[in-house]
Amino acid sequence: MTTKRNASVWPLLGLAVALLVLARSGRPWVEFDPPQQVVTLNPKLGVHTRLTDEVEPIKVQRTFRMVREMGAPWAVEYFLWAAHEPSPGVYDWSHADLVVDHAVNQGITLIARLGYVPEWARPAQATHLYLDEAGYDAFARFVAAFVGHFRGRVKYIVVWNEPNLSQEWGYRTPDPAGYTELLRRAYQAAKTANPDVRVLGGALAPTLAPAGSEWAFNDLDYLQGMYDAGAAPYFDLLAAHSYGWIFDPDEPPSADAVNYRRVELLRDVMVRNGDGAKHIIITEAGWNDHPRWTKAVRPAQRAAYTVRAYERALSQWPWVDAVCMWAFRYPRPAGTYQDYYTFVNEDFEPKPLYLTVQAYATGTLAGVDAR
Amino acid sequence: MRADLAQLSPRRRRAWLIGSAVGAALLVAALLLLRFEIRGRDATWAHIQQTGVWRVGMDPSFPPFENLDAATGRPVGFDVDLAQAIADSWGVRVEIVSIGFDQLVDAVDAKRIDSALSALPVFEERARDVSFSRPYFDAGLVLAAPRSAGISGPDDLAGRRVAAEWGSRGDAEARALKRRLAGGVTLVLRDSIPAALDAVLAGDADAALVDAVDLALYDRGQGRLVAVGQPVQSDPYVIIVPVDAPRLLAALDETLAALDADGVLGRLRTQWLEENRTE
Structure with a gap:
């Protein structure tokens, strides 16, 4: 009896030691899959993941595994400057490494959205999206550090997010010239660190805000303002947000409507400014299927619209390289209509939308019966 | 010394x-x-008292809680009336500020508005920046069934037929129940929430999984279908204030409790979920 008990203790002790070693090493506990490749009929298919506050490595892995299995070779993910440079010049890439390595392991091209100001780089009472010009160089140094650290693993970065919204601009008045200056410094720093990195600018929120609004700046006017301020040489691609709201993806674009094809109006602005050779990546898009939000559609419509939107980008928009729909999964329910944007729920239960897109990407859509 | x-x-x-x-x-x-x-000390509360104005942010795109009236273009709904009732009890004027949903919490944090009242849940990850009032409504996922169905919760669904809108949260929950319950459940999927509830009334399903607001808007107080048991998933709505506004928060909690006790919240629920048609 004593001998048997001792014999059963040794494996447990060994396991405990192994776990301690793993914990001390700071390495993720999950085994990486053998290197994977995305199999898809639409190479422009993508999603925006939401792993910023996903702490469990196995869930990070599962996210990218399911993205791959859906047939999406592209993903956008947000990397917080505040988390990765907690004090000036001190970098912590542990979580970012985890996210990037699992994306790469699953054969997914990751587009890194960079922003979120650390406390040390902004006034005490300012929001985490406030960065005045005195902080632009500090942000550019972070961009260079990020690009250098992820050289060979991350080929695309997005500089800031929706700077045409007062909130995203730290409650300063949205200012295309100010953003252009931030973009210029970030671009030059990124290219110095890695000339091959592709820098995306813009990422403007589609908005019908009237001129002089306290809260937002019309996206079409803002993009023109960027060109007027000399932004053209400082972004390799335009990042665009292209939500459908209640309109189907074939609804013609119009300056007074927010719909999926509004991106064509952004493209028109680019062409008018002699920048037509430049491509666009749609880094946020999609439809919502909340039962009562006035800008939502029904789940069956959402599934059909999403597939059609991917198809339109593939067959009719040669100047669009990828469409990354918002959002693949939230780590926890938001408890609002935002939960109705996701492809899978927080415990990875696939929504019928996921199954529909997967069937589209694998060529079995006609035979799919999600019901 | x-x-x-x-x-x-x-x-x-x-x-x-x-x-x-x-x-x-x-x-x-x-x-x-x-x-x-x-x-x-509470500069927000002091400012409300000093100016006689309570600045409340909401995204008027979410009926029946807040929406723009088609005729007047003004915000109307449960939350609008609730804000008015609170302001009345404080003897101040309410000023509704229309802001996109994604911006509401940051706008409170940045003191661009005094409060956000817009069918908002508790955002635990923002608890350092803002505070949350007591809940004034629960819009969670419920099990809708006739009173006579003998169903008092999800565990009673084993071997029964459950209706939901295809692709909805109720659909996902029903699929999870199908796997969890011994004997499973039979999914009865329809292309809209009213159609899923119709299926229950028609006898094609024993119960439906829908959210509490959709059930109320469907049944209009007739009692043909009721929410049985506790919500399957709870979605409490709260009012959000700056984290350094303890007096405003206390005043809100006190007023919400009083409005609940006085039956005002119940009357708003009846008015906006059972009587008015906002679509």
Whole structure:
């Protein structure tokens, strides 16, 4: 009896030691899959993941595994400057490494959205999206550090997010010239660190805000303002947000409507400014299927619209390289209509939308019966 | 000091020690009072009192809680009336500020508005930046069934037929139940929430999984279908205020409790979920 008990203790002790070693090493506990490749009929298919506050490595892995299995070779993910440079010049890439390595392991091209100001780089009472010009160089140094650290693993970065919204601009008045200056410094720093990195600018929120609004700046006017301020040489691609709201993806674009094809109006602005050779990546898009939000559609419509939107980008928009729909999964329910944007729920239960897109990407859509 | 104390007579030394102790106690009491005073300060509440205006943010795209009236273009709904009732009880004027949903919490944090009242849940990850009132409504996922169905919760669904809108949260929950319950459940999927609820009334399903608001809007107080048991998933709505606004938060909690006790919240629920048609 004593001998048997001792014999059963040794494996447990060994396991405990192994776990301690793993914990001390700071390495993720999950085994990486053998290197994977995305199999898809639409190479422009993508999603925006939401792993910023996903702490469990196995869930990070599962996210990218399911993205791959859906047939999406592209993903956008947000990397917080505040988390990765907690004090000036001190970098912590542990979580970012985890996210990037699992994306790469699953054969997914990751587009890194960079922003979120650390406390040390902004006034005490300012929001985490406030960065005045005195902080632009500090942000550019972070961009260079990020690009250098992820050289060979991350080929695309997005500089800031929706700077045409007062909130995203730290409650300063949205200012295309100010953003252009931030973009210029970030671009030059990124290219110095890695000339091959592709820098995306813009990422403007589609908005019908009237001129002089306290809260937002019309996206079409803002993009023109960027060109007027000399932004053209400082972004390799335009990042665009292209939500459908209640309109189907074939609804013609119009300056007074927010719909999926509004991106064509952004493209028109680019062409008018002699920048037509430049491509666009749609880094946020999609439809919502909340039962009562006035800008939502029904789940069956959402599934059909999403597939059609991917198809339109593939067959009719040669100047669009990828469409990354918002959002693949939230780590926890938001408890609002935002939960109705996701492809899978927080415990990875696939929504019928996921199954529909997967069937589209694998060529079995006609035979799919999600019901 | 020690040498000086030693030179004092025992009586004077005792008096000195007692005096020192009383002085120290008074000092501690003063510091505590000051701390409470500082903690109790609330510039947001003071500003509301001073200006007589309570600035409330909402995204008027979410009927029946907040929506733009087609005729007047003004915000109307449960939350609008609730804001008005709260302001009335405080003797101030409410100013509704229309802001996109994604911006509401940051706008409170940045003090661009005094509060956000827009069918908002508790955002636990923002608890350092803002505070949350007591809930005034629960819009969670419920099990809708006739009173006579003999169903009191999800566990009673084993072997039964459950309706939901295809692709909805109810659909996902029904699929999870199908896997979890011994004997499973039979999914009855329809292309809309009213159609899923119709299926229950028509006898094609035993119950439906829908959210509490959709059930109320469908049934309109007729009692044909009721929410049985506790919500399957709870979605409490709260009001959000700046984290350094304890007096505003206390006033809101107190007023919401009073409005609940007085039946005002119940009347708003009846008015906006059972009587008015906002679509």
